[in-house]
Amino acid sequence: MSESRLSVEGLCIAAGRVPLVEGVSFSLRPGHTLALVGESGCGKSVTSHAVMGLLPPPLSVAAGSVKLDGMELLGLSPDGWRAQRGRRIGMVFQEPMTALNPAHTVGDQVAEAVRAHGGASRAEARDRAIALLAEVRIPDPARVAKEFPHRLSGGMRQRVVIATAIAGGPAFLIADEPTTALDVTVQAQVLALLGRLQAEKGLGLLLITHNLGVVAQSAQEMAVMYAGRIVEQGPVRGIFRAPRHPYTRGLMRAVPGALGRKAPLEGIGGMVPSPGPQRWAGCAFAPRCGMALPDCTTAAPPLREHSPGHAAACFRSHEMAA
Numbered sequence: 001m002s003e004s005r006l007s008v009e010g011l012c013i014a015a016g017r018v019p020l021v022e023g024v025s026f027s028l029r030p031g032h033t034l035a036l037v038g039e040s041g042c043g044k045s046v047t048s049h050a051v052m053g054l055l056p057p058p059l060s061v062a063a064g065s066v067k068l069d070g071m072e073l074l075g076l077s078p079d080g081w082r083a084q085r086g087r088r089i090g091m092v093f094q095e096p097m098t099a100l101n102p103a104h105t106v107g108d109q110v111a112e113a114v115r116a117h118g119g120a121s122r123a124e125a126r127d128r129a130i131a132l133l134a135e136v137r138i139p140d141p142a143r144v145a146k147e148f149p150h151r152l153s154g155g156m157r158q159r160v161v162i163a164t165a166i167a168g169g170p171a172f173l174i175a176d177e178p179t180t181a182l183d184v185t186v187q188a189q190v191l192a193l194l195g196r197l198q199a200e201k202g203l204g205l206l207l208i209t210h211n212l213g214v215v216a217q218s219a220q221e222m223a224v225m226y227a228g229r230i231v232e233q234g235p236v237r238g239i240f241r242a243p244r245h246p247y248t249r250g251l252m253r254a255v256p257g258a259l260g261r262k263a264p265l266e267g268i269g270g271m272v273p274s275p276g277p278q279r280w281a282g283c284a285f286a287p288r289c290g291m292a293l294p295d296c297t298t299a300a301p302p303l304r305e306h307s308p309g310h311a312a313a314c315f316r317s318h319e320m321a322a
């Protein structure tokens with residue numbers, strides 16, 4: 001039997017006529033983590049929402065495909081999406097506070113997710129919910145199941161959200177900034193939990209983050225987005241060793257130690273451009289790029305492979321050694 005795969009090909013997302021995401025391609029494999037990184041507003045969340053069939057109007061997919069084991073998901077009916085969502089692809093949303101309903105106990109909410117995916121009775125779903133709370137390492141799960149979300153710490157709440165995301169036994173999990181709202185020690189615990197669940201269940205994980213430390217620790221593959229496009233993509237080790245896009249290198253320069261102990265620490269000047277009806281003619285990063293040439297503002301560099309599986313969209317990437 002061929003390996004299960006979630007593949008995104010040439011995905012374009014627009015808000016009405018305004019393009020937000022253009023030509024994004026990646027694929028997830030069981031047991032592997034792909035990190036999707038980039039500054040705020042570059043299109044990480046809308047990409048993940050499109051993969052889940054959850055784009056809110058006026059956003060829509062303008063082109064591309066999302067295939068699960070070869071089956072096209074885009075264009076599925078609402079019932080068709082419901083059969084895949086949660087059951088084949090789980091999602092941990094960016095805001096843990098809004099992911100849980102304050103009016104229901106956490107046990108009821110996890111049990112509800114269990115019942116949504118199969119014909120469990122109420123009693124079976126309640127038992128399964130407690131087992132899921134134990135799986136996400138919540139101490140004394142039978143007691144915690146009776147609590148309301150506001151009684152739990154941020155880390156415990158995020159564990160509950162992860163329990164609901166895996167309730168349907170998905171093969172793939174998308175985690176959108178799963179630790180951003182948490183303090184550092186709790187972040188490490190939640191990442192360790194995701195890593196353990198992934199290993200135990202062989203999950204294919206799409207981990208959205210702007211923390212490159214998290215990428216280095218948790219992912220094998222990475223894709224760097226800038227202004228709605230992937231500008232660099234490939235194995236984490238190869239990219240950390242020799243980034244091929246000035247934006248990736250800029251992100252790494254802002255992280256202590258990412259480019260070696262002696263590399264100077266600096267941020268990237270300027271801001272991500274806001275989406276607008278007119279796309280740039282050239283590379284969207286050119287206005288912030290210390291390496292930009294006149295050509296960079298007139299033509300957009302295509303994503304080109306430099307070594308097997310490692311691609312970058314920069315006219316000068318061949319000049320960039322570590």
Ligand SMILES: Nc1ncnc2c1ncn2[C@@H]1O[C@H](COP(=O)(O)OP(=O)(O)OP(=O)(O)O)[C@@H](O)[C@H]1O
Binds near residue numbers: 040041042044059
């Ligand atoms: N409902 C919407 N209507 C119009 N534009 C939207 C909508 N949702 C998002 N956008 C725009 O799409 C772009 C991408 O947003 P997105 O939320 O995907 O960014 P992100 O990479 O997830 O950022 P962050 O790191 O802050 O979560 C942004 O310019 C945002 O303003």
Ligand SMILES: [Mg+2]
Binds near residue numbers: 044046176
């Ligand atoms: Mg986001």
